[in-house]
Amino acid sequence: MVFISDTSDHALRNAMRFMPIFKNFNLQLTFVLLGSNVDSTKLTSFTTNFIYWPDLTQPQPANWGNLYYTAYGCNGVVTQQPPSTVSTVAPSTVQSSTLPTTTNTSPVSASSTTSNIATTVQSTTTIMPTATSNLPSSTSASSSFTSTTPVPYLPCQSWISFSYDDSVVLNNTDYETQMNFISSAITNINYPNRLRVNGVYTNVASFNSHQKIAQMQTEIISVQQTEISYSLLQEFGNLLTDVEAIGNNQNWTIGSLIFISDTSDSALSNANIFFHQLPPSVKITFVLLGPTTDSTKLTQFSTNFIYWSDLTKPKPDNWDTLSYAAFGCQ
Numbered sequence: 001m002v003f004i005s006d007t008s009d010h011a012l013r014n015a016m017r018f019m020p021i022f023k024n025f026n027l028q029l030t031f032v033l034l035g036s037n038v039d040s041t042k043l044t045s046f047t048t049n050f051i052y053w054p055d056l057t058q059p060q061p062a063n064w065g066n067l068y069y070t071a072y073g074c075n076g077v078v079t080q081q082p083p084s085t086v087s088t089v090a091p092s093t094v095q096s097s098t099l100p101t102t103t104n105t106s107p108v109s110a111s112s113t114t115s116n117i118a119t120t121v122q123s124t125t126t127i128m129p130t131a132t133s134n135l136p137s138s139t140s141a142s143s144s145f146t147s148t149t150p151v152p153y154l155p156c157q158s159w160i161s162f163s164y165d166d167s168v169v170l171n172n173t174d175y176e177t178q179m180n181f182i183s184s185a186i187t188n189i190n191y192p193n194r195l196r197v198n199g200v201y202t203n204v205a206s207f208n209s210h211q212k213i214a215q216m217q218t219e220i221i222s223v224q225q226t227e228i229s230y231s232l233l234q235e236f237g238n239l240l241t242d243v244e245a246i247g248n249n250q251n252w253t254i255g256s257l258i259f260i261s262d263t264s265d266s267a268l269s270n271a272n273i274f275f276h277q278l279p280p281s282v283k284i285t286f287v288l289l290g291p292t293t294d295s296t297k298l299t300q301f302s303t304n305f306i307y308w309s310d311l312t313k314p315k316p317d318n319w320d321t322l323s324y325a326a327f328g329c330q
Helices: 015-025 064-071 172-185 213-222 232-246 319-326
Strands: 002-004 031-034 050-053 125-127 137-141 146-150 159-164 195-199 203-205 254-260 282-289 305-308
Touching: 050 064, 159 172, 159 232, 172 213, 195 213, 195 232, 203 213, 232 254, 282 319, 305 319
Parallel strands: 002 031, 031 050, 159 195, 159 254, 254 282, 282 305
Antiparallel strands: 137 146, 195 203
16 A cells, blocks of 8 residues: 555656566555545556545545455455464464564665665665676575565666766865765665766775765765866776776666766867777766856767756756666666
């Protein structure tokens, strides 16, 4: 049961991409619509099972007594447990005849992101996928059985690179705004080994760094701005080195966001040398910082642009709309 109070386009954006995963688990979805402004017709692509709760001054949804049983996945079939299996004192080795009981000694969150959209996964190990697997898995071991729970990549299965601008061009306030934004942007990305966060002259994390998101965020905020002029040649060289290091045998897309504040001739000089050595799997998106950057001077490298002309704003223009593609998800 999914309780929902907002059915706006913004609230439902990109939700469909997870539905194929749910179909593998025999999921029966029921929406509980909260308040009088929700629109069930906008949810029919996910399910046609709805419970309405238009008046939240009432203690429970409308017709709850008639509908909850089906929403629990019982489908009208009533099963009574045989008396012989019911006991107030049961030996530790006896399990229910209907559902196994498990004891997990180390509950851990699957990731900083998936904990927000699912439950805490009882896990002992998290296995990164091989080239032949589509989803990572979290393996839960107990004294009686072992099960595997797929955990999807968020926002999608790709390598993701943030190349921040640590040159002298930005003022201190704008530089901090950039770094605070990147720290926030990586919060909802799971499997941090596929993340890269590096500048032109300073480094936080290369691919497969074995750092946690929280560790990266601490470093991002603490990285000092340099007093060196911007060089796209140097940036492409750094990116090429890290891309070659992973091999990318899976041929995943590498979504590379390059934050850039200087598009002068000197800043772009000879950048094509390393650019032409990047593999086709690298998808570059330039994030143009400030009002003086010129996207037309970058079209030889990419036509994917995100503008952040006003750095008093906490994030780039249209970030929510454009970030999914920039992460290599489209």
